[in-house]
Amino acid sequence: MSISVEGISKFYGEQKALDEVSFSVTRGEIVGFLGPNGAGKSTLMKILTGYLPPSKGEATVNSISLKENLHKIQQNIGYLPEHNPLYTEMYVREYLEFNAKIYKTDKSRIEEVITLTGLKPEANKKIEQLSKGYRQRVGLATALLHDPEVLILDEPTTGLDPNQLVEIRSLIRNIGKDKTVFLSTHIMQEVEAVCDRVIIINKGKIVADKKLNDLRVEKEQVIHVEFDYLLEPVAIQKIPHLMSARNIGGFAWELTFDTKKDMRPAVFDFAHDNGLKTLQLNQKTKNLESLFSELTR
């Protein structure tokens, strides 16, 4: 087990931020820790990385107990905090060298993480000159310096523009091929894009723990499609297996089908046969959305 959390509670004075939280993460999983603002995500991550003590409960990382050997745990964890604390007046390479000294890692690892995180073109700039996306990469590079087995990433894509978002998500997916990744977010699409599994927290309690594949294997299927022209709802009814069609703004529709079979080709063919262009076509995990709104309302 890479991460095991047992009955962790955390009080800030009178306020209970975490309430008997328990779960485990196995090696090689990418787990999304999803919850609304103030649900307790950062608090748990700070506990797992040793920045905060729990009020109650136990956690282990790679079978090492948080209580017994915090230092050893920190050697096994790469942590990207929510507010990435970078020394912005430093140059990127200089900053990584500084951190490599702290971790006592080999200097050759610096070039490896620069390549891995796509920092090469910016490596000779000062951190203050970097865009938010590249600063985030510096944070990830720092978290990866000592080649930890477990990565804990607190809202790694907050504030990024859509292009940076795609790049950082694909970077995390790549890193997750041989590391355990536990990442927090309040964005459902992030979980769908990156994770194998989702743990949902609300008001300090775990309210769901599901594999994304299990959520996808459902009878219903939802597709978001955008055409280049306005359609009458009656015209859309011609698509086979369609249960309902809802306009979600402009020329975009949410289509619900009563089949597991991938209906994207049928929607594409429908557009083509009716002289329409398909501007966007996405299969949604409706179940994650409904689960989230049901459990965190």
Ligand SMILES: Nc1ncnc2c1ncn2[C@@H]1O[C@H](COP(=O)(O)OP(=O)(O)OP(=O)(O)O)[C@@H](O)[C@H]1O
């Ligand atoms: N240092 C603190 N002192 C007092 N209360 C705190 C402290 N840190 C967090 N809290 C409270 O604990 C609860 C959980 O906060 P936490 O930051 O863990 O939530 P979160 O899920 O990470 O939220 P967000 O998505 O907004 O970052 C919130 O109600 C918050 O106000």
